[in-house]
């Protein structure tokens with residue numbers, strides 16, 4: 001059964017500019033390097049807009065869809081300037097450019113691109129610092145000197161406070177990639193302190209003055225980039241950007257101009273954009289830009305049938321196209337571990353007379369997992385291995401939701417909803433990159449269906465996935481198909497037989513049963529941490545724990561997990577109920 005792909009094939013003009021990299025003002029040697037080492041022939045639209053402005057020294061705020069080439073948009077101008085310094089810069093000059101990213105994977109990805117481009121400019125030294133690495137090793141690297149430093153905020157601040165050998169008096173660029181996520185992750189205070197220490201904050205000009213260096217005649221330049229912006233980015237923009245230019249925020253897109261035709265800022269200044277009142281440049285129900293060719297769907301699944309439906313859809317996708325890459329997002333590390341172990345060990349058909357060695361893995365594909373509790377080495381290895389595979393499945397938490405560029409990922413499944421609509425956008429943005437085709441599927445229980453309206457407020461509209469039709473495609477091995485009129489999903493013959501097989505497998509596999517129990521409680525706890533508007537949609541006390549138990553193919557509701565979980569869960573349900581009652585009383589008094 002074919003799922004209709006989005007009809008809108010993207011033409012190359014909608015992705016790439018009609019000018020050349022050299023027409024943007026980039027040094028010819030750098031243009032050659034982009035072609036030879038990265039295979040980049042022409043700039044993308046956002047690169048053609050941003051590169052001339054960043055080369056000119058303007059502070060810039062870039063809001064462009066996922067997968068449109070924002071990384072090079074900021075790296076190319078930095079390298080263009082640094083490779084021109086005469087005499088050449090030296091490691092001992094310390095850091096000239098700082099790129100702040102929200103996750104370790106993104107840190108590694110940006111570093112990889114830098115290493116490729118700087119191959120020809122070997123005197124410009126790239127480096128990184130991020131959580132999970134040995135601080136002493138990082139200190140040594142910083143002491144030697146890193147010209148372009150890619151860092152996660154927490155660890156950077158640690159070194160700014162404690163590593164006296166970290167030299168940044170020549171710092172010229174501070175770049176926030178995935179700016180809104182950095183702030184969402186609670187790094188807001190860290191960022192302010194980082195800006196103060198670096199003298200990169202509007203009010204702390206004094207810090208700039210006392211930085212003397214042979215390069216101090218260069219003005220500090222700050223850049224903010226993300227596919228999704230929000231109020232917090234608005235605040236960050238106000239304290240970190242000086243008379244910035246906005247790219248991509250308003251729909252009055254300027255036609256692309258080559259660098260020489262380009263007159264003045266390509267887009268209006270932030271002030272004009274925000275008007276004198278300085279109102280927010282991005283309101284909470286701002287429209288998000290998604291790749292036009294991305295086919296987005298949701299699937300309505302009863303809680304108890306979630307696991308069977310997930311495994312069935314994955315099986316269907318890999319049977320439909322054996323060679324493809326799929327990413328599935330979960331809300332917790334425990335959920336990733338449980339589903340990873342189940343998907344790699346579960347065999348089908350479980351009750352066949354065939355000898356064990358003839359039984360097949362239910363999912364015959366290579367499976368990877370990634371989450372924040374894994375050590376850096378494992379996360380790095382997974383990241384590289386999944387990128388290199390032609391056909392594979394990655395089960396991950398949101399560590400893989402932002403910025404990561406997995407070539408040829410065709411399908412994104414959000415098994416647990418992302419919460420904020422911005423996270424939805426970034427998760428699906430792992431596919432349909434740079435004009436490529438891509439599909440996404442969001443799992444929703446009936447009680448969560450209002451989430452679709454929350455997405456629609458941001459211009460995100462999803463079609464419904466024909467679940468029953470897909471399930472009918474499976475003949476449960478050895479189980480006669482009930483010819484009766486089809487009943488609900490839960491009563492579907494395939495769902496019943498697969499659920500039974502999963503429960504039998506898990507109840508007889510203690511290691512996986514334990515993982516399922518851990519995943520059950522962490523999922524319930526994660527469910528209760530939705531914030532703001534979303535608490536109205538993802539209501540923890542509406543959960544039927546018996547159905548949640550089934551969604552982990554457990555025969556009985558876990559009680560083996562620490563009693564504190566249960567006490568905490570019961571307290572949270574009581575508090576929610578109490579709140580509900582007091583709201584009703586207030587409402588009653590008013591009316």
Ligand SMILES: Nc1ncnc2c1ncn2[C@@H]1O[C@H](COP(=O)(O)OP(=O)(O)OP(=O)(O)O)[C@@H](O)[C@H]1O
Nearest residue numbers: 040042043044066067068069070071227403405434
């Ligand atoms: N000028 C170019 N020509 C060809 N491919 C390019 C060009 N620029 C970038 N790419 C490729 O496009 C893909 C997306 O680039 P990149 O990851 O920088 O996008 P992004 O806008 O930062 O995405 P996200 O919002 O998800 O972080 C990558 O595979 C990159 O190698």
